[in-house]
Amino acid sequence: ENFGLVREMQRFSKADYEHAQKVSQISEKCARIVGADPYIAAAGGLYYRIGRMDGEPYVENGVALARINYLPKEIIEILKEYNGEKKLPSTVESAVVHIVDSVVAKFDVLDKSTLSSSWNQDIIVYQTLNENSSAGLYDKSGLGMNMYLKIRDYLIKEAKLL
Numbered sequence: 001e002n003f004g005l006v007r008e009m010q011r012f013s014k015a016d017y018e019h020a021q022k023v024s025q026i027s028e029k030c031a032r033i034v035g036a037d038p039y040i041a042a043a044g045g046l047y048y049r050i051g052r053m054d055g056e057p058y059v060e061n062g063v064a065l066a067r068i069n070y071l072p073k074e075i076i077e078i079l080k081e082y083n084g085e086k087k088l089p090s091t092v093e094s095a096v097v098h099i100v101d102s103v104v105a106k107f108d109v110l111d112k113s114t115l116s117s118s119w120n121q122d123i124i125v126y127q128t129l130n131e132n133s134s135a136g137l138y139d140k141s142g143l144g145m146n147m148y149l150k151i152r153d154y155l156i157k158e159a160k161l162l
Contacts, residue, residue, distance in 0.1 A: 003069075004069065005047070005050070005065065005069045008053065009050065009053065012052075012053045013052075015108075016052060016053075019049070019104060019105070019108055020046050020047070020048065020049060021046070022104050022160075022161075023045035023100050023101050024043070024045035025042070025045075026045070026100045026104065026155075026159050026160075026161075027041040027042055027044065027093075027097050027100045027101075028042035028045070029158075030096045030100060030150075030154055030155075031093060031096050033151065034092060034143075034147035034150055034151060035147075036091075036092040036093050036096060036147075037074075037093055040072075040074045041093045041096045041097055043072070043075050044074075044075055044078035044079075044093055044094065044097040045097045045100060045101065047062070047066060047071065047075055047078075048062075048078065048079065048082060048097055048101050049062070049082070050065050050066065050079070051065065051082065053065065058082060058083075058085070059079070059080060059082045059085055059086050062079040062082060063076055063080055066079050074093070077091070078091075078093065078094045078097055081094050081098070083101075084098065084135075084137045088136075088137055088138075088141070089138055089140070089141040089143075090140055091142065092141055092143050092147065094141060095137075095138045095141035095142075095143040096143075096151065098137065098138075099129065099132065099151055099155075102128050103124070103128050103129070103155055103161065104161060106124050106128050107121075107124065107161045110124070121156075121161065122156050125152065125155045125161075126152070126156075129148070129152055129155075133148065
């Protein structure tokens with residue numbers, strides 16, 4: 001939390017910072033489950049949306065902030081693949097971060113009464129993952145079906161998405 005970029009994130013938006021922390025924590029756990037690098041996934045999740053601090057274009061601004069702050073090339077690659085806007089996820093870690101961010105983002109915008117039942121929460125996870133997967137977002141990432149199912153199961157059964 002003493003790293004300058006993290007402090008900037010906290011000052012920019014409490015909601016974005018809390019989102020980033022949640023994505024980081026869940027991405028780390030998902031990466032461990034599928035045998036990917038949990039540290040890269042956690043850092044990628046934390047910094048995934050930093051481009052929002054400087055506004056559009058998010059991808060370019062996020063990459064620029066990452067470079068200015070000397071983040072590792074693996075994290076910069078994940079930022080280049082933000083939301084699959086310019087480039088699809090190319091590693092398992094990037095796919096994990098994308099999956100987790102897209103699910104957490106849906107939970108962030110829905111009201112608590114909609115999410116009050118576990119059935120509704122499960123449907124949101126299934127729907128989000130199915131939309132992303134059927135769009136081919138993870139086809140070049142190396143994320144196998146077994147990994148995908150393990151992540152989905154963790155998001156449904158154990159992850160604290162609220």
